[in-house]
Amino acid sequence: MKWLSSNWDLVWQLVFAHVALSVPPIVIGFVIAIPLGWVANRYRVSRGIILLVLGLLYTIPSIPLFIFMPLFLGTPLLSPVNVTVALTIYAVALMVRSAADGLRSVDPDILQAASAMGYSGWQRFWRVELPLAGPVLLAGLRVVSASTVSLATIGSVVGVSSLGYLFINGFQRNIPGEVITGIVATLVIAVVFDLLLVLVGRLLLPWSRRDSRVRARDVARSRTAVLTGAG
Amino acid sequence: MIEFRSVTKQFPDGTVAVEGFDLVIPPRKTTVLVGSSGCGKTTLLRMINRMIDPTSGSILIDGEDTASLAPVKLRRRIGYVMQNSGLLPHRKVIDNVATVPVLNGVPKKKARAHALELLDTVGLDRSLAGKYPRQLSGGQQQRVGVARGLAADPNILLMDEPFGAVDPIVRAELQQETIRLQAGLGKTVVFVTHDIDEAFLLGHQVVILQKGGHIAQVGTPAEILARPADDFVASFVGADKGKRKLRIERVDGTDVVVDENGTPTGVLQP
Structure with missing residues (x-):
């Protein structure tokens, strides 16, 4: 606690750096994963290939990936872009499977009905398929968010500012308070992100909320309505 | 008016769902396509709004070949009701x-x-x-x-076994509602079902289909009951099982209608 109170500014600074490092990969990863997931879901061959390649990508250890990034990107060795891109790769690798599963979870009868109503292919994707895949996409995004926030700490190993600095520095200098602060702060960020995602889900996907009590009541009421001829 | 002109549909897997199908569906009436599963009735229905395109032949709506119309636009001016409602769960x-x-x-x-x-x-x-x-x-x-x-407000309403998944009481209610709506709004209704009783109840014109979309008989329910075209039709409408052959028995001064097996089915009104 003593360490924290005397290093408050540093911790805040690192929290902001950590958030700034984590958000772009989550957002960009999500955006890239949707079309890839669509392609994966569309054809059986592409599903196999895409999921295999991304599965392999996810198995690459993070430190080598961070270090090799400048070779691919031509960026300076200490540029945060290296970490951002690497984290985005992990995010995509995780998210594409959720995207493919989410799109696959949409009832084909509903898609057929949407086409029969006169949705064009494009409209059907944006207004029916994607929203209906929402709950599975959200579940996947929550995993991606937690994974990215945790992986971002490793950026400190290659000199990119994040809460990981507190682990490394605290471990080297043997300051347990610093290490614990790093861990707790990372956890707090992960939990806050998760809560935000759940909140966004509540707002965007109000139809998917399972409230069995309300449902049971509505069913009971509608039965009565039918029996009394009002329904 | 909807017109099928020697329409054939072969699916990519080789199945011929419909072969050389000809039919005129009169406007502002209910036409029911009825047959067992695999007779091509749903395929026929879906060819009207180009959910499925025929392999050969043509379908005309009020004299216009649907092949010349954009599918999405065409679908927006034809009503479509399907089994399990097909409602969008997020709306x-x-x-x-x-x-x-x-x-x-x-x-x-x-x-x-x-x-x-x-x-x-x-x-x-x-x-x-x-x-x-x-x-x-x-x-x-x-x-x-x-x-x-x-x-x-489409002129045409396509209904693909719309009441197949609801319980009998609600089903009867919905059938009556459909009759009322059709009569009130004067839509051309094309209705698909495997239930001959539903077909006779709703249809001004009933089309009994055999495998491959071959028409076994077309007519009003009365015409079909009066003169089944062949044994298949007789069996399909249940004429051979005696449930369509009714006679009157006098019970306590009332005329009771019974079927061939002697099961009472109703009372004759004077």
Whole structure:
């Protein structure tokens, strides 16, 4: 606690750096994963290939990936872009499977009905398929968010500012308070992100909320309505 | 008027669902396509709004070949009601009903106001407008499906076994409602079912189909009952099982109608 109170500014600074490092990969990863997931879901061959390649990508250890990034990107060795891109790769690798599963979870009868109503292919994707895949996409995004926030700490190993600095520095200098602060702060960020995602889900996907009590009541009421001829 | 002219549909896997099908569907009447599963009745229905395109032959709506029309536009002017309602689970009842008008560019507010009126038309309480489909009973969902099919005021309403999944009581109610709506609105209804009783109840014209979309008989229910074209038709409508051969027995001064097995089915009104 003593360490924290005397290093408050540093911790805040690192929290902001950590958030700034984590958000772009989550957002960009999500955006890239949707079309890839669509392609994966569309054809059986592409599903196999895409999921295999991304599965392999996810198995690459993070430190080598961070270090090799400048070779691919031509960026300076200490540029945060290296970490951002690497984290985005992990995010995509995780998210594409959720995207493919989410799109696959949409009832084909509903898609057929949407086409029969006169949705064009494009409209059907944006207004029916994607929203209906929402709950599975959200579940996947929550995993991606937690994974990215945790992986971002490793950026400190290659000199990119994040809460990981507190682990490394605290471990080297043997300051347990610093290490614990790093861990707790990372956890707090992960939990806050998760809560935000759940909140966004509540707002965007109000139809998917399972409230069995309300449902049971509505069913009971509608039965009565039918029996009394009002329904 | 809808016209099928020697329509054949072969699916990519080689199945011939429909072969050389000819039929004229009169306007402002209900035509029922009835047959067992695999007779091609749903394929025929879906070819009308180009959900499926025929391999050969043509389908004309009021003399216009549908092949020359853009599928998406065509579908927006033909109502479609399917089994299990096919409602969009993420849209409230009112927005489900307003779907097609909104796709057609009608302002949302206007489309919703009209959707409320349609809930009245199909006998649903307006208080359901703000609910999601899963909060409704099967019968209510089916009514919403019908309201949605009517929303763009189409001349043609296609109904693909719409009442197959609801219980018999609700089903009977929905059938009566369909008869009332059709008579009131004067739509051309094309209805698909495997239930001959439903076909006779709803159809001005009944088309009995055999495998491959071959027509076993076309006619009014009375014509088909009076003169089944062949043994298949007789068996399909149940004439051979005796349930269509009724006679009158006098019981305590009342004329009771019984079938061939002696099972009473009704009372003759004087």
